[in-house]
Each structure stands twice: as C-alpha cells, then as structure tokens.
C-alpha cells in the first residue's frame with residue numbers, strides 16, 4: 348500500500364437507517380473528536396422533549412450522549428455508526444409524560460385563578476407548579492428537567508417556565524461554577540454537552556434563536572457543593588428572591604411555574620457533616636423557590652426521607668430513572684468543564700461528519716453549526732483596574748469539618764482581596780466572574796455586598812506581568828474593566 352493511500356482519510360461510512368417502533372428510543376454515545384448527523388426521515392420523534400422536524404438534519408458532537416425517542420414510531424437516518432448505539436423499548440417517558448400532564452393541570456388552574464375564576468378547592472390548588480428535581484449521581488435529573496420544560500413550552504399555551512440550575516458542576520447557560528435561572532420559551536435542544544441547556548445572550552451571536560435566554564447568574568466558583576455550602580445557600584436564596592421578584596411583576600407568566608435542577612450531592616453524602624449541608628441546601632431551595640412538588644428520580648431512601656420531611660405540605664413523587672442515563676466519570680466531567688469554558692469564549696462550532704453533503708443544511712440543535720463561532724477579545728489591563736476577591740480562604744474545609752472548638756481566621760463567607768502580584772495568588776489562568784456594578788447609593792452599600800451581586804460576564808487571565816503590574820484578560824467582547832470587581836473561584840483556564 349502506498350504511503351499516500353495509507354494516510355488518506357477514512358472513507359465516510361454510508362448512512363444507516365433505523366426504524367423505531369412506537370415508544371422506543373435510539374440511544375447513542377459519541378467519542379471525543381467525532382460528530383453525528385441524524386435526520387428524521389418520517390414520523391415523529393424528540394430528543395429529551397424537543398421535537399425533531401421531518402426532513403431536517405441535526406448535528407451532535409463533543410462526546411454528546413443522548414436518545415431519540417418516539418411515541419408513534421419513526422424512521423431516522425444516521426450519517427455514521429457511533430461507537431455506542433442501541434435501541435431500547437424500556438423508557439420512563441410515559442411516567443414523565445404523566446408528570447407533565449399533572450403539572451399542566453396546575454398551570455391551567457393557576458392561570459384561571461389569576462383571571463378571576465373561583466378556585467374549586469383550597470388556595471394551594473391554584474398555585475403554579477414549582478418543582479424541585481432531586482436524585483443521586485447520574486440519575487438523569489437534568490434530562491428530566493429539560494424534558495418537562497420542553498413539554499411545557501410545546502403545550503401550545505405560551506408557557507415560559509423558569510428553569511433554575513443550582514448545580515454548580517453543570518455549567519448551565521454560562522460556565523461551570525455558576526448557578527442560574529432563566530425563562531424558557533423555546534425548546535431546549537441537545538447537541539453538545541458544552542451547552543447542556545442552550546446558549547445565553549452573553550456569549551452567543553445575536554442571530555441565534557437561543558440568544559433570547561437572559562439568565563440571572565451567580566458565581567459560586569467551585570464544582571463541588573461541599574466546598575462552601577454556606578455561600579451556595581446564600582446564593583440560592585438570592586436567586587430565589589430574583590425569581591420571585593420577576594414573578595411578582597408578571598402574574599400571568601408566573602402560572603407557568605418553575606423547575607429546579609439540583610446537584611447529586613443533595614441526594615447522598617458519605618459523611619455526617621455532608622448530610623447537614625445537603626439537608627440545609629435542599630431547605631434553601633424549598634424556601635427560596637417556594638417548592639410545592641418534589642420529584643425524586645429513582646431513589647427509594649431519598650424518597651422516604653423527603654416524604655418524612657416535606658410530605659405534609661409538599662407533593663413528593665418518586666419517578667423512575669431511565670436505563671439510558673450514562674454514568675459520567677470524573678475525567679469526562681473534567682473534559683466537559685473545559686468544553687464549556689472554551690465554548691463560552693469561542694463558541695461551540697460542530698464540524699459535520701465526513702461525507703455529509705452541504706445540501707443537508709445540518710443544524711446543531713436548530714442553529715447553523717458554524718454560526719456558533721465566537722471571537723473573544725484579549726486586552727491588557729492594569730492590576731489597579733480590577734479589584735479581585737476570593738470568598739473565604741484559598742483551600743478551606745467547611746467549618747463543620749474543623750476540630751471541635753477550632754475557629755478560623757477567615758470565615759467561609761469573607762471576601763478576601765487578592766493581590767495578583769503576590770506569589771501564589773493563583774490569578775494567572777484563573778477564571779474570574781465580573782460582577783454587576785454595586786448599588787450606586789453609598790448608604791445602601793455593605794461589607795459583604797460582593798456575595799450578593801449578580802454576574803455580568805466572565806474573564807480568563809491568560810498572562811501576568813508583575814513588574815509592570817499588568818495582566819492580559821480574555822473576555823467575550825471588548826470593553827473597559829476599570830473600577831470593576833471580579834470574583835475568583837477554583838476554575839482554571841487552559842487554552843486548548
């Protein structure tokens with residue numbers, strides 16, 4: 348064989364068709380560096396509740412793991428054969444659809460009550476659904492939240508439920524380390540785990556439909572909830588206040604309710620101090636978002652615990668876990684965090700699989716695959732332009748893990764000013780959350796204000812020049828950072 352022939356790119360595999368029986372799903376997992384195009388040839392199908400259009404080609408990449416489900420049966424065409432693919436006829440989609448129907452009834456009653464129809468039962472009967480979804484690691488919590496949100500927006504009632512992500516390990520609409528909330532008025536598509544819930548306006552080109560998402564974001568700064576549970580508790584309550592304020596001025600929109608996606612640490616803890624934190628954080632969610640439905644995904648013990656704690660005033664419902672949920676290991680989660688950080692600045696273009704004709708007009712979750720390229724701005728700023736804080740000490744065990752009687756010099760909630768010039772400051776390659784401007788009224792200012800400010804955007808420090816007291820920062824767009832405040836967490840930027 349000639350060396351030219353040996354080096355030639357592998358021939359694209361011919362498209363393959365799958366005919367799916369009603370109530371079955373085609374599951375797939377992609378390897379790094381590969382992409383997949385799926386076309387719905389005929390019938391009806393959806394990906395986690397988002398409907399596919401007949402004849403349209405959808406792209407998936409960045410190690411995406413997902414499923415095409417059909418209620419009535421369909422034929423799909425795959426551009427290539429992914430490393431893992433199979434069809435299953437055991438799915439929990441009917442139970443999920445039943446939950447949706449129950450939530451839909453609550454929305455309609457809430458809207459009727461708002462329009463003055465007398466409620467048939469108690470006042471609680473006319474409350475919109477405010478749903479907390481909890482469950483262990485890899486239970487499919489995010490998938491359940493996405494599916495329920497998508498069914499709500501597809502219901503033809505113009506609902507725009509608020510989707511709240513309090514899992515700082517997930518990334519949501521921005522970068523990992525944040526918790527956020529936004530109203531969903533169009534289905535949340537699935538194309539890449541770089542954007543599990545679609546793009547937000549801060550980083551997406553204005554031509555994209557998903558650009559309508561304008562999340563409220565707080566920066567916790569770490570992926571693990573045990574790192575600083577007190578801070579997370581405070582931020583969850585801040586997020587709740589914001590969501591409630593929005594609902595107070597939009598009584599009609601309030602009827603759509605809200606869905607809260609939680610981290611797996613809310614479900615299980617190996618230590619007794621961890622158990623305190625998780626119960627404290629579940630309570631923070633229940634209080635902050637005035638939860639009236641708790642969905643426990645596939646965990647009997649947690650279901651019993653929630654029934655005992657909240658069963659007298661909240662509907663606690665156990666729902667099955669899908670057999671299709673993939674166990675995501677720590678190296679995979681680390682790679683996804685890097686995809687997400689990268690996608691925030693550079694977008695997440697998806698290269699169509701080899702051999703896919705351009706006439707296929709393939710889209711990534713409804714967006715043109717290449718339009719998602721972004722051009723961040725790199726600027727050199729003075730150390731004095733930006734005031735950087737870290738919340739609490741650099742490496743810190745929670746107070747409850749300290750020996751009895753021990754106190755710490757810096758509390759978990761104390762903003763500590765970081766000097767980029769000091770050795771070991773950790774500012775080089777740090778991800779920074781640029782905070783919204785503080786209250787202009789000096790009388791309203793307080794010491795810990797930075798804990799309560801929302802995020803305006805994110806920066807990455809790509810180089811530091813200590814003698815000249817300057818640093819280079821990457822930002823989504825050009826702008827001045829003079830006089831601004833930023834928070835540092837434990838996420839590092841790597842250019843790759």
Ligand SMILES: Nc1ncnc2c1ncn2[C@@H]1O[C@H](COP(=O)(O)OP(=O)(O)OP(=O)(O)O)[C@@H](O)[C@H]1O
Pocket residue numbers: 372374375411412413414482483484485486487488489490491514609610611669670671672673674675
């Ligand atoms: N039916 C399915 N078929 C194929 N893949 C699926 C299916 N359901 C979920 N997945 C995939 O499994 C992975 C884990 O699912 P998901 O993120 O919903 O779980 P989670 O419980 O929210 O995870 P975490 O442990 O991070 O809290 C995701 O990549 C998701 O796309």
